[in-house]
Amino acid sequence: MGALLGRLGEAAASLLGVCTLVFLLIHLVPGDPVAAMLGEGARAVDQAELRAALGLDRPLWTQYLDYLGGLARLDLGVSLHSGRAVTALLAERAGPTLELAVAALALAVVVALPLGVLAALHQGGWIDRVAMGFSMLGAAIPNFWLGPLLILVCSLWLGWTPVSGRDGPLSLLLPALTLGTGLAAVLARMVRSSLLEVLGEDYVRTARAKGAGPARVLWRHALRNAWLPVLTLLGLQFGALLGGAVITETVFAWPGLGSLVVESIQARDYPLVQGAVLVIALAYLVVNTLTDLLYLALDPRIRSR
Amino acid sequence: MSAPLLEVEGLSTTIGAARVVDGVRLELARGETFALLGESGCGKSMTALSLMRLLPPAGRIEAGAVRLDGVDLLRLSEAEMRRVRGARLAMIFQEPQTSLNPVMRIGAQIAEAVRLHAGAAAAVDARVLELLRAVGIPDPERRAREYPHQLSGGMKQRVMIAMALAGDPELLIADEPTTALDVTIQAQVLGLLKTLQQQSGLAVLLITHDLGVVAETAERLAVMYAGEIVETATTAAFFAAPAHPYSRMLLESLPTADKRGARLAAIPGRVPPLDRAFTGCRFVERCPRALARCVEQLPPWHEAGAGHWVRCHLWDADLVDTATVAEPAVAEGEQVPVGEDAAPLLEVADLKVHFPIHRGVLRRVVGQVRAVDGVSLRLRPGRTLALVGESGCGKTTAGKALLQLIAPTAGSIRYQGHELAGLSHRRMRRFRKDLQIIFQDPHASMNPRMLVGDVIGEGLQALGLARTRPERLRRAAELLELVGMPGAAVERYPHEFSGGQRQRICIARALAVDPRVIVCDEPTSALDVSVQAQILNLLKDLQARLGLSYLFITHDLSVVAYLAHEVAVMYLGRVVEQGRVEEVLERPRHPYTRALLSAVPVADPRAERRTLRLEGDMPSPSAPPPGCHFHPRCPEARPECALAYPEGRAVSATHRVHCILVEAEG
Numbered sequence: 001m002g003a004l005l006g007r008l009g010e011a012a013a014s015l016l017g018v019c020t021l022v023f024l025l026i027h028l029v030p031g032d033p034v035a036a037m038l039g040e041g042a043r044a045v046d047q048a049e050l051r052a053a054l055g056l057d058r059p060l061w062t063q064y065l066d067y068l069g070g071l072a073r074l075d076l077g078v079s080l081h082s083g084r085a086v087t088a089l090l091a092e093r094a095g096p097t098l099e100l101a102v103a104a105l106a107l108a109v110v111v112a113l114p115l116g117v118l119a120a121l122h123q124g125g126w127i128d129r130v131a132m133g134f135s136m137l138g139a140a141i142p143n144f145w146l147g148p149l150l151i152l153v154c155s156l157w158l159g160w161t162p163v164s165g166r167d168g169p170l171s172l173l174l175p176a177l178t179l180g181t182g183l184a185a186v187l188a189r190m191v192r193s194s195l196l197e198v199l200g201e202d203y204v205r206t207a208r209a210k211g212a213g214p215a216r217v218l219w220r221h222a223l224r225n226a227w228l229p230v231l232t233l234l235g236l237q238f239g240a241l242l243g244g245a246v247i248t249e250t251v252f253a254w255p256g257l258g259s260l261v262v263e264s265i266q267a268r269d270y271p272l273v274q275g276a277v278l279v280i281a282l283a284y285l286v287v288n289t290l291t292d293l294l295y296l297a298l299d300p301r302i303r304s305r
Numbered sequence: 306m307s308a309p310l311l312e313v314e315g316l317s318t319t320i321g322a323a324r325v326v327d328g329v330r331l332e333l334a335r336g337e338t339f340a341l342l343g344e345s346g347c348g349k350s351m352t353a354l355s356l357m358r359l360l361p362p363a364g365r366i367e368a369g370a371v372r373l374d375g376v377d378l379l380r381l382s383e384a385e386m387r388r389v390r391g392a393r394l395a396m397i398f399q400e401p402q403t404s405l406n407p408v409m410r411i412g413a414q415i416a417e418a419v420r421l422h423a424g425a426a427a428a429v430d431a432r433v434l435e436l437l438r439a440v441g442i443p444d445p446e447r448r449a450r451e452y453p454h455q456l457s458g459g460m461k462q463r464v465m466i467a468m469a470l471a472g473d474p475e476l477l478i479a480d481e482p483t484t485a486l487d488v489t490i491q492a493q494v495l496g497l498l499k500t501l502q503q504q505s506g507l508a509v510l511l512i513t514h515d516l517g518v519v520a521e522t523a524e525r526l527a528v529m530y531a532g533e534i535v536e537t538a539t540t541a542a543f544f545a546a547p548a549h550p551y552s553r554m555l556l557e558s559l560p561t562a563d564k565r566g567a568r569l570a571a572i573p574g575r576v577p578p579l580d581r582a583f584t585g586c587r588f589v590e591r592c593p594r595a596l597a598r599c600v601e602q603l604p605p606w607h608e609a610g611a612g613h614w615v616r617c618h619l620w621d622a623d624l625v626d627t628a629t630v631a632e633p634a635v636a637e638g639e640q641v642p643v644g645e646d647a648a649p650l651l652e653v654a655d656l657k658v659h660f661p662i663h664r665g666v667l668r669r670v671v672g673q674v675r676a677v678d679g680v681s682l683r684l685r686p687g688r689t690l691a692l693v694g695e696s697g698c699g700k701t702t703a704g705k706a707l708l709q710l711i712a713p714t715a716g717s718i719r720y721q722g723h724e725l726a727g728l729s730h731r732r733m734r735r736f737r738k739d740l741q742i743i744f745q746d747p748h749a750s751m752n753p754r755m756l757v758g759d760v761i762g763e764g765l766q767a768l769g770l771a772r773t774r775p776e777r778l779r780r781a782a783e784l785l786e787l788v789g790m791p792g793a794a795v796e797r798y799p800h801e802f803s804g805g806q807r808q809r810i811c812i813a814r815a816l817a818v819d820p821r822v823i824v825c826d827e828p829t830s831a832l833d834v835s836v837q838a839q840i841l842n843l844l845k846d847l848q849a850r851l852g853l854s855y856l857f858i859t860h861d862l863s864v865v866a867y868l869a870h871e872v873a874v875m876y877l878g879r880v881v882e883q884g885r886v887e888e889v890l891e892r893p894r895h896p897y898t899r900a901l902l903s904a905v906p907v908a909d910p911r912a913e914r915r916t917l918r919l920e921g922d923m924p925s926p927s928a929p930p931p932g933c934h935f936h937p938r939c940p941e942a943r944p945e946c947a948l949a950y951p952e953g954r955a956v957s958a959t960h961r962v963h964c965i966l967v968e969a970e971g
Contacts, residue, residue, distance in 0.1 A: 300452040
């Protein structure tokens, strides 16, 4: 219980830190942020107007309190480009990104878990070598190459899937495959090495000495321990996916957070950039806190610390 | 004798190219305790794992038969073997810390063993509690719901035993079951095994390196060397007259009080590599009595007495008269009388090291671990002061605090009259030259990427005693010769050496800066007894030649008896008794010292039985019991013991005891 509260307290502290950093982001722009937003040669009147609209003419600490107040009301300001509320824009894009992240992760886990387990159980055999060969390949192929290749084969030659955009479940397949491949490659390796380590542990020998069969040893003893380091990796990777896979989303014109970040930076839409960064950081924080809590549930040794 | 329970014949096991078990033959009767004795790498654990058919992946049983009640286990299918494992043949392991699944509750782990072998699933929970009770675990309902990390080492080994008993086995293989435990806990576990055996007629195959444990528990034994059995006998016959030269040297290499002043019989060299064929005796290179035929012919088995067999040419018909002749007595090393009355070199007064316990988000300090809580010691020039106690008593922390490697919380450490406590790193440096340390694990205490010469020379460089590398390497080579190693070793890496050789290198490193005091922190506990003997001999020689003072931190009372001049016994951060070795070990006054001494297994089956056995575990140093820390476990405790920590009472001018039962000398 103490460990749980402690972990949640830490998460709350990190959250405040993230918010503060995002707030300061706009002030870190070299020179005058307003000039940077409007571009060179903007009229002084327009600059003053924007500065007042953004509240940049007031003292820093009032701006900070206003900003925190806005956060509490889920008000992240207004996009300079479209004039719409930043929260609304983010909400629109968060759904597709979450969809893509979950699909990619599910794909990766479904492929990597059996692959890693099989490779570990047949260490040094041909299954192991083939599996690790694929894993090496998967990790080495960059997304900006795999994405277009999949489009070329599946959409243009075979005509199975839409080329790009988000239109029905079939359109999710290629971006998820692109993102999932690299993830599956890393994950399979991790599963394999973690399981191999656990299979060499004394308590696995104890289980065998009790007369437990290979299936029981694997499921009841080995995998439950081998999971733990894999989980950490999974949490980190999922957090990164939620941040929006910038390259993959751009290649497939997927309307997620990643492409929103690219668009807003190009448009110098600072309130939107700020909002997007906040959401991405938040996603990371939430996923990693959840991972830690899961760890607490799975590993009794951490619970009592 | 009726048909044996277990018959092993011609068992040979390989791991890769090495034949780690070669032609092993054993017989165990029902209800018997049989010890398989040997040093690390002799193949005793691999023999045990071969019987269970639980070898590591590279291991293979090449030949032989393992008959349990007449059924050859090696011919069973893996599925059939699984019904034997845990049911008729169970095993417990050396490391209770790592042998239990960390994410499963104790009860679930035992229940698994029960379910695997009981026909019906009924009454599993009741059986689990019954087993926990049988192995003497208090409050079994609560313990069953706990996880392994919540239990002490001794408790975990009890849980392992409960698990092994779940299938009502006929034979229990215990692979170094108490090696990782403290002596008082070892005594508990060995006692438990004996009781269980008497109740259920269980046979025990005890795998161990510890001659004392063998003498106290086994009825018969076999000695293994380099993969084969070289001698087998009843325990009484073996300890009365060991027949193989290796067995004899093992016994002679044990440090004991009556060998004080003499050198221990160390066995030179090391076990031969097992990936080659042997034409003669495997021990020939290290045997002081080797003959020409020992190199050329495999030694045959000879009967040295009733049921006492030995594989050695010295028992050949033409030589048998000389076989029992003792080796020439080892030269008496002269006792060094220096320092008994000299002024102390190092004087520690009321040393305290407390570690704060942090809790919560704000890391508030919620308590203190009183690792060292008021220790006073005096070390005189040329003398050895042993600091002895069980794990967690604070002895290592005290040693490190003395050298300012951990900042003491309070107290004074005076070296030649200079106060060391609280000195800055810079001002401490000039004393570093005089005060050195040797650590327990010679494998972990050297940087694997540094050449041995640089490891030894680093202190010279850091303290500015030798500016150039050639100068340092020359000095390092001299030091290596001093500790009995070839000087050419400076050009090699630590991993190229055996454990004993590495500990010599560590000693050379400590000696490099010409110190006056060396803190030796369990320097031989990671080593085999024959290698331990080499290191103890070396430390003794160096003390005589260089007039060194040692603070010798150890849990091993036989080493204390052999090596030390004075001894301080620690319990929960405090010294409970201290004095000259003869006083403390021969006339111990504190109940803890007496319990500790009686728990040490003696390598002599005729020795009188122990009478004192401590119950329970050492309490946590973050919440020591009120009054005398030892009173909750003390067999002689009185109500007053809980009131206040007892003052030190002088039994003699040199012998002090912290116990209210001890009358101070007039």
